[in-house]
Amino acid sequence: MLLANQLSKQYRTAHGDYLTVLDHVSFELAPGDTFSIVGPSGSGKTTLLGLCAGLDRASSGTIELNGVKLDDLSEDERAAVRNRYVGFVFQNFQLIPTLTALENVMVPLELRNEPNAEAIARQWLEKVGLGARLDHYPTQLSGGEQQRVCIARAFSTSPKILFADEPTGNLDAENAAGIVDLIFDLNRTAGTTLVLVTHDLDLARRTQRILKLKGGKVEELIAA
Ligand SMILES: Nc1ncnc2c1ncn2[C@@H]1O[C@H](COP(=O)(O)OP(=O)(O)OP(=O)(O)O)[C@@H](O)[C@H]1O
Ligand SMILES: [Mg+2]
DSSP states (O other), X not given: OEEEEEEEEEEEOTTSOEEEEEEEXXXXXXXXXXXXXXXSTTSXXXXXXXXXXXXXXXXXXXXXXXXXXGXXXXXXXXXXXXXXHEEEEOTTXXXXXXXXXXXXXXXXXXXXXXXXXXXXXXHHHHHTTOTTOTTOOGGGXXXXXXXXXXXXXXXXXXXXXXXXXXXXXXXXXXXXXXXXXXXXXXXXXXXXXXXXXXXXXXXXHTSSEEEEEETTXXXXXXXX
């Protein structure tokens, strides 16, 4: 399902030299696997997730998603692969500010020419407990509510693989537990492969394997 091979990412600093934020990271996921990435702030977790989901390009190394080598693709081709196979829950939400909650969830469905986009979007917003907030704009929603809109948006297209960056980071215990149950339900019922970034070790332990990152390197890869 996902083959990450020797992924490295460098950024050029203002001084013209290079900062390595990911250093030769490799792992492999079969369809239906559950996987979590943990590590201190700044260790490269979000960067790694972005490379795996085809949102960003590696400086070196290769990535294969659902049998497609992402490195060979143009920007548009990668966007098409993402829309078809990938769900992504961003750490900073990335909702479109001029669209309501309902319209935000409808975006990826409409991109797929889904005729029942509105009904499906409503269903998912109800499942995450936002049935009474459909017409609210992102600025009219709390942080936790925005996060749940993101989760509804990511789930609505029934992705083959779900990447979630701190999916429960802004939620209280009760809402977090509900969202975690939904994520694992999706894995059990639809076979969705899960890749979670989390600071919550209890959540990480619910996945089959845990990758510990430190300073951009794999510190440990453990079976949970
Ligand atoms: N566009 C960029 N240009 C330069 N440096 C960057 C850029 N994006 C990220 N970095 C640096 O890369 C490192 C890893 O960032 P990343 O966001 O992957 O960390 P993280 O493990 O997700 O941290 P957190 O737990 O705080 O979310 C950080 O030191 C960050 O400053
Ligand atoms: Mg991060």
